[in-house]
Amino acid sequence: MLPGMGNVAAVTLVVGDEELLADRAVGAVVAEVREGGEVAEVHDLLGGKVEAGELTRLTSPSLFGDRAIIVIRSAQDLSKDVIAEVVKYANNPGEDAVLVLAHPGGVKGKALVDGVKKAGARLVIVTKLTKAGERIDFIRNEVRQAGHTITPVAAQALLDAVGSDLRELAAACSQLIFDTGTKSIGEDAVARYHRGRAEVSGFTVADLAVEGKAGEALEQLRWALATGVAPVLIVSALAGGLRSLAKVSGAPRNANENQLASQLGMPPWKIRNARRQLNGWGPEGLSRAIQSVARADEQVKGGGTDPAYALENTVQTIIANRTGH
Amino acid sequence: MLRQAASAAAEVLVGGRGAGMTHAWLFTGPPGSGRSAAAKAFAAALLCPDQGCGHCDSCHQVEVGSHPDLESVRPQGLSYSVKQTRELILRAAGRATQGGWRIVLFEDADRATEQAANALLKAIEEPPPRTVWLLCSPAADDMIITIRSRCRVVTLRTPSTQAVTHVLTTRDNVPQQIAESAARAAQGRISRARRLALDESVRRRREAVLSLPRTLTGVGECINAAERLVKTADEDAAAATSELNETETSELRALYGEGSSGKGLNKGLIRGGAGALKELENAQKSRATRIKRESLDSALLDLMAFYRDVLAVQFGAQVELANEDRRPDLEVLARTGTAEDTLRRVDAILLCRERLAANVNPQIAVEAMTLSLRNPRG
Numbered sequence A: 001m002l003p004g005m006g007n008v009a010a011v012t013l014v015v016g017d018e019e020l021l022a023d024r025a026v027g028a029v030v031a032e033v034r035e036g037g038e039v040a041e042v043h044d045l046l047g048g049k050v051e052a053g054e055l056t057r058l059t060s061p062s063l064f065g066d067r068a069i070i071v072i073r074s075a076q077d078l079s080k081d082v083i084a085e086v087v088k089y090a091n092n093p094g095e096d097a098v099l100v101l102a103h104p105g106g107v108k109g110k111a112l113v114d115g116v117k118k119a120g121a122r123l124v125i126v127t128k129l130t131k132a133g134e135r136i137d138f139i140r141n142e143v144r145q146a147g148h149t150i151t152p153v154a155a156q157a158l159l160d161a162v163g164s165d166l167r168e169l170a171a172a173c174s175q176l177i178f179d180t181g182t183k184s185i186g187e188d189a190v191a192r193y194h195r196g197r198a199e200v201s202g203f204t205v206a207d208l209a210v211e212g213k214a215g216e217a218l219e220q221l222r223w224a225l226a227t228g229v230a231p232v233l234i235v236s237a238l239a240g241g242l243r244s245l246a247k248v249s250g251a252p253r254n255a256n257e258n259q260l261a262s263q264l265g266m267p268p269w270k271i272r273n274a275r276r277q278l279n280g281w282g283p284e285g286l287s288r289a290i291q292s293v294a295r296a297d298e299q300v301k302g303g304g305t306d307p308a309y310a311l312e313n314t315v316q317t318i319i320a321n322r323t324g325h
Numbered sequence B: 001m002l003r004q005a006a007s008a009a010a011e012v013l014v015g016g017r018g019a020g021m022t023h024a025w026l027f028t029g030p031p032g033s034g035r036s037a038a039a040k041a042f043a044a045a046l047l048c049p050d051q052g053c054g055h056c057d058s059c060h061q062v063e064v065g066s067h068p069d070l071e072s073v074r075p076q077g078l079s080y081s082v083k084q085t086r087e088l089i090l091r092a093a094g095r096a097t098q099g100g101w102r103i104v105l106f107e108d109a110d111r112a113t114e115q116a117a118n119a120l121l122k123a124i125e126e127p128p129p130r131t132v133w134l135l136c137s138p139a140a141d142d143m144i145i146t147i148r149s150r151c152r153v154v155t156l157r158t159p160s161t162q163a164v165t166h167v168l169t170t171r172d173n174v175p176q177q178i179a180e181s182a183a184r185a186a187q188g189r190i191s192r193a194r195r196l197a198l199d200e201s202v203r204r205r206r207e208a209v210l211s212l213p214r215t216l217t218g219v220g221e222c223i224n225a226a227e228r229l230v231k232t233a234d235e236d237a238a239a240a241t242s243e244l245n246e247t248e249t250s251e252l253r254a255l256y257g258e259g260s261s262g263k264g265l266n267k268g269l270i271r272g273g274a275g276a277l278k279e280l281e282n283a284q285k286s287r288a289t290r291i292k293r294e295s296l297d298s299a300l301l302d303l304m305a306f307y308r309d310v311l312a313v314q315f316g317a318q319v320e321l322a323n324e325d326r327r328p329d330l331e332v333l334a335r336t337g338t339a340e341d342t343l344r345r346v347d348a349i350l351l352c353r354e355r356l357a358a359n360v361n362p363q364i365a366v367e368a369m370t371l372s373l374r375n376p377r378g
Helices: A019-034 A054-059 A080-091 A110-118 A132-145 A152-162 A166-179 A187-193 A202-210 A214-226 A231-250 A257-264 A268-277 A283-303 A307-322 B002-013 B035-047 B057-064 B082-092 B114-125 B161-171 B176-186 B190-198 B200-210 B219-255 B273-315 B324-336 B339-357 B362-374
Strands: A011-015 A040-046 A067-073 A097-103 A122-125 B024-028 B070-073 B102-106 B131-137 B152-155
Touching: A011 A019, A011 A110, A019 A040, A019 A067, A019 A097, A019 A166, A054 A067, A054 A080, A054 A097, A080 A097, A080 A110, A097 A110, A132 A152, A132 A166, A152 A166, A152 A187, A166 A187, A202 A214, A202 A231, A202 A307, A214 A231, A214 A307, A231 A257, A231 A268, A231 A283, A231 A307, A231 B219, A231 B362, A257 A268, A283 A307, A283 B219, A283 B339, A283 B362, B002 B035, B024 B035, B035 B057, B035 B102, B035 B131, B070 B082, B082 B102, B082 B114, B161 B176, B161 B190, B176 B190, B176 B324, B190 B200, B200 B219, B200 B273, B219 B273, B219 B362, B273 B324, B273 B339, B273 B362, B339 B362
Parallel strands: A011 A097, A011 A122, A040 A067, A067 A097, B024 B131, B024 B152, B070 B102, B102 B131
Antiparallel strands: none
């Protein structure tokens, strides 16, 4: 084996649908190979375009002793013959070539994953992050790797403003690190570059409307519509918010939340929340607010010309009826 | 008129002029007036050598729906698509197997979409010489005007309570008293009266709906009442469809080769199976939505009849009350509100029905209605 390549696995399989992490895993292998200062040519191939025999040609020893790194992306698109070739190679890899396969997971091209795994390739799994907490961790990790720190509040603000796409988050982090002179990134640093929200759910709008915060509710409503939340979802969130208020308003005031939970069919935290929000609401106002949401649902579903107008109108009606009586 | 047409039709078959017979008929009448029953009877008369004797093979086949020359269509989903219509037209163009008439009986023709109705036009205007179209819809206005003008309209009227009672006692052997109250409650809808008379759970459901106005004391109660109404409709749809869905799905799976054994067969679905399954799923979903809406609508109609009775009591009108058995409730409501309030409540129910038809979320629409019932001036 040649110097500099001693620790690198001959075949690496990257499985997972998180593109950024998959790219990084591939990049890490390339960097590892080059660490020894050796020159290595990278052949970056797309699964659907690899022809039979190509791998054999690329992995065969070069006359000049150059090393080759073969990266096959979208490996699920490889044809049957090529998969057989890859698996055969993985069972008996050459000494001066490194093969990296990126597969998004799933059933397509599963034979490749199974075959290469069996051959003892190094496996890297990169799955999509689904929880907000995982994304916060990702941000903090990004910043820490660059030798900086970020406060939890700032990380949350960044996540709110940029959204959940990891590539965008990573880019935002590196930009912030570059622009911030101090070691720690605070809330104000984030606020200087990022404002607003990338992702607003109907529930945010509903909570603000029910709490009577007119300005914020309308602002968030605009954000939600601008980022492509379906008007129908916002209406149903508004209806849901008012519905829980109405349900809780009908229940005895001094009853325990946990006992009420089963009776009302709502989780205790939601009852607690609704009790807090009920401040300022009277039965007639609540009734009119719910009526206006029904009107909005009708308008959003083709009864009116402009869903955005219908939504703004109903948010305003809800807020106006809160302070009613 | 129909009897005359049937004899004229017989005349056509032996080569006569057949004045009084035509190739397209539209049966209209309010729900319960027996549109489809009338159309079916007419079909039987056309196909029967004795013009509807009621006991020959042909009449029996029409009755059970197995007559080869009677194509019966009843839309199961929310609407009848243009694609289905084109296929129907093709089948309608076939020659009658027994040498008589080929009849297409299209129940609920108002479910046809506008495109579907347009596709029908040509076929209805000039069908093959021996094809007859029988369309049914609640009102002539439900069909587009171009179809209406191509059909001879047969208008049926709502049967009286007495007539419905008579049918229930003689045909279904229902005791007089139950038959009477069911007939009153159903407001002329025979099928509904029959279900009310024969099915205890349908009666109980109605009782639950009618006791609803009394429970609407606070906003929370209104929301709960709405939730119950919608939930019952959901359960109806689930009960009516779940078993049917399963058999349909497994039949389709078998059709596409699932579970087949033998050499050269694969275990899973063959090509096209997944698409067909998806299509079936959509049709089933549409059917469930329709059942849910109809169940909800039936509850709303009961409620509306209830408030109509309140209004009648308020005005002291000497009309038959649909809810005679709930007179105390009616009187309490009549005393506590004005006639204007009652009218507003009826309007709220009508609005809710319109909203449901416009695809508004049922729970939201019904909540708005119960709130209006509680406080009609809100």
